[in-house]
Amino acid sequence: MVCHDPERHLSILHLEDSLADHRLTVLTLRRAQLAFDMQHADSLEAFQAAIASQSIDVILADYQLPGFTAMDAWQLVAQHSDHPPFILLSGAIGETAAVDAMRLGIADYVLKDDMARLPHVIQRACEVHESRRLREHAVQELAASQKRLAELAEHLQSSIEQERAAIAREIHDDIGGALTAIRFDLAWIGRHSTQEGVREHAQAATSMLQHAIGASQRIMMNLRPPILDQGLVAAVQWLAEDFERRTSVPIKMVTSSANMPLSDAVQLVAYRTAQEALTNISKYAAPTLVRIDLSDSEGMLTLEVNDNGKGLDTRALEKPKAFGLKGLQERAKMVDGWLDISSRPGQGTSLILSVPLASIPPPTGDDTR
Template sequence: MIASPMARHDPEQRLSILHLEDSLADHRLTVMTLRRAPLVFDIHHADSLEAFQTLMAHHPIDVILADYQLPGFTAMDAWQLIVQNPNHPPFILLSGAIGEKAAVDAIRLGIADYVLKDDMARLPHVMQRACEVHESRRLREQAVQELAASQKRLAELTEHLQSSIEQERAAIAREIHDDIGGALTAIRFDLAWIGRHSTQEGVRDHAQAATNMLQHAIGASQRIMMNLRPPILDQGLVAAVQWLAEDFERRTNVPVKMVASAPSMPLSDAVQLVAYRTAQEALTNISKYAAPTQVRIDLSDSEGMLTLEVADNGQGLDMRALEKPKAFGIKGLQERARMVDGWLDISSRPGQGTSLILSVPLVSTHPFTGDERT
């Protein structure tokens, strides 16, 4: 079906009309009425369902006019033949034998409008309005489809970027562990040898100072590596989140209570990684903004659902802040959750703390692996 020219208000565009009518006199009257309007059109006449189907199959039709009662069938039979096609043209009843109730019922089923034959002068206006509505609906549906396709492409891009980021993190962590970590350890042994074998007190002092700075560098490299991809994830999500809680408590002096439904949980690498990053980001935000006196982490894999809740009793937040364009942290967590068919819920009130809950169904398959193994 082509888009309705009438919807573009261009009288020079040719309109293709199909008229389902068993009375030749009424058909001619319809043609005469339309010719009085500023229209350029072709009109195809059918007086049977077979002819109607043939014309619909071989001609691009912009609007259908149909008598209600025809020999052996009604306009609703013709309507049933086209209604399965979502792109069908507007269908207008043009009849002298239809009551108001039947017309209203037909419109409820999707018929565009109806015109009585003794009020034929209204037909051009009704056709124009029906075509405009039809075109508006078509454009709206097209926009919805394009938006859905755009959102799908954006979700695929986000998943690809997240996967690439995790792979890059794993590669960097591996280089820190294998190259930088190995080199720093070797230097530490050399400095220790110098300190033991030097007879000059000044050299021993410098060697000790360098060893202390080197130890600091080793600790920093280990912290960076743990943030990139902690090896403790190989021991499972419970152990990894427990390590996050202990590290948070050590850095902030804020007590963290962690409760897990089991000491270990059989989870895919993708789900483990999403849950770990969610807990990591939640604790980072708490340390930056919440100023709490206590944090609680609940981790459960019961009833086919992984649930991770990170809650604090801090100053809370304004939920409207999550809608800000640059609230990338939470948006990133929401996208991560969607990658494993999960979702993220956040509840908070100023002065009453914040609760962040990740929920992931465990019956789904997850194509994103996010493998960060070093």
């Protein structure tokens, strides 16, 4: 309802047992040149029937009526979230009672002795009501937009992982197979050639080919590590060993069990979180020790990666282009989890992924990664 729309009459419901007071109210609003249609109700039953059958813009109500009060009528109105402004128009209400009523949600109150204020109070109540309605609509639109963005992010992440898996399979099946075949051919040439120069070129080419095979294997592991088929613990352990080999920084890894029955989605989120955390540590932290704790106890998967490095400026987490960490947060939401990051300059960084396992279905065996 847009109760201050100048192109329409206000639909006013007046709950009043005095016909004289009702007529005085109508006269007051007409003198103020307010465009309105007013319906009169003098019982709770008539009031309830009116609000159930019509679109009402404003409700005016006497406080004390035979056998009930305006607060009884308010209880009927308050059941609806989109109820119109409810204004007390009474001579039998004290200041304290009026304030208490407004705390419950009554829009305003006007004493009958000061009825000249009524048109202004109605207009102000309508404006406040419309402002509140627009604000609630904006909040709903924002929530819907955030939901759509979250769904899009989930779809993009899923598509990215599927594409990574497809590329990894192509590298393994096509490029890897071709490189291996070339290596065998070079080895044959090296064994059977009688020319020293040819053998030297074959050996050099074999060395370069071995480097290419190693690079393709590293790319495959980054795209979609086959070791995930052996479980999350084995995959994170491989990440830790690879990190130690590349950086010479020791990692202490502690797990609650060797095998964790997790869904493919949870395994992948935890793996990517550990991977991103170790990548950031190797790039920025300059630590002397890293610790990884992985637990699936008490219905909660917890992955904690700690380092004793330079630490992270917490303002960096709010940067618009901090996509890596924000991506991890979105990944966590995809499995109903959350990500906590704490850090102090010079005192290292702690990244904790928490995922409730009760709501996660068991593994299906389908490779959707």
